[in-house]
Amino acid sequence: MNIWIVxxxxxxxxxxxxxxxxxxxRNSNNETFFTGNRKSPWYLVAFGMIGASLSGVTFISVPGEVGNTAWSYFQFVLGNFVGYFVVAQVLIPLYYRLKLVSIYSYLNQRFGIGTYKIGSFFFLVSQTIGASFRLFLVAGVLQLAFFNAFGIPFWVTVFITILLIWAYTFRGGIKTIVWTDTLQTLFMLGAVIITIIVIVKDLDLSTQGVVQVIGDSEFSSVFNWDWRSPQNFFKQFFAGIAVVIVMNGLDQNMMQKNLTCKNTKEAQKNIYWFSLSFVLANLMFLCLGVLLYVFAEQHGITLPQKTDDLYAFLALNHFGLVTGVVFLLGITAAAYSSADSALTALTTSFCVDFLKGEVTQKKRLGIHLMFSAIMFVVIVVFSMINDQSVVTAVFKVAGYTYGPLLGLFAFGLGSSRIVRDKWVPLICVLSPIITYMISTYSEQLLWGYRFGFELLIVNGLITFLGLVLISERKRMVMSNTKSTSR
Structure with missing residues (x-):
């Protein structure tokens, strides 16, 4: 594609x-940046969240990953669907009842300041790494499509990419994100639909023919019942539930958008409609993945070594100008729809959780810049060491960094016991380390068992058990008994 078109x-x-x-x-302030003044229409949030949840990882990695694990990822998506209902029924009412700006303020009210700080810290680490991985994808595509032609190094591409995000988010924050996410979702889904139409026309398939080609393909098998495989149904399904709870329900990035709705009922309505759209969108990406491989086989095209490069390679070189243009719009929108809100959420969490919300707009601007710089460094480092599908890398990291958050919230909501707050940070640090050791030696210790995304559940369970060990029952009953005897 001509670089000037790009x-x-x-x-x-x-x-x-x-x-x-x-x-x-216009006329924005810190409340606008952090909460959008709680005036966002639920349907606007729901549609925009599709792009934010799918992101560049889904747009690029999921179609390519079909060549490695077929449709086994859909087992994970089915678990996601259930997880969203848990978020809507359990967490959304809690956050609105407590009138939270940062959702980690709950940990302070339930446990204490030490738990609050370590919970927010794990979010900052998780979100920084996850958002950087996602943004890494779009920077790579822009490098391939434009910057390589001028001999511009990758780190410059990354710098420009992050600078552009900062430029349109530093004032309006989450209020701007709600509206830009809507536009970005439209571009992303439109790109996939147009690509599918182009492939179908090229292969001269009817609607029935498309269904048959996808159904007969070896790449469209969904269920895996081998208990030792990372793609086993039960591992994927329950991991899908857990991942949504932590990466959406316990994630300031996603919850900050939900908390811009007017009330609990509208936020829940947003989640219900969004979850259905999310499943359908993922199904569409998986169909695209099969069609990409069928197209390449029919035309004898040599595929790139990395599956993450498949969609970009075909769209920019074999699908024509129009499809190439809409692909660029789609991948740019997909990556930025998650990265921009992540940057806003990181700024919000740091300001509220560590600075107690007592920040001037100038200071908030400086924090926004700080997290932009951190993301830049993470992306450049990751580009040097990446050797796997980014979708796998994102969820693998999430298993270690979001696990303690899962354990903390599960214990807080499911138990009335009181923890020794000063020991909670130690438990949260030890849990990922123990989880890593279990994962590393699982095949030797567990008769060939290999962990997949369900590693998150193990991590959360270890954190939960650790909290049990440093907790005690409430003494309110004892106190009441004494007062009665008097």
């Missing part, structure tokens, strides 16, 4: 984002 597409796209930012950030 430049025009990206420039025009960001021009549109900057216009939205200017409109939504």
């Amino acid at each position: 430049f025009s597409v990206v420039f025009g796209y960001f021009g549109l984002l900057m216009l939205i930012s200017w409109i939504t950030s």
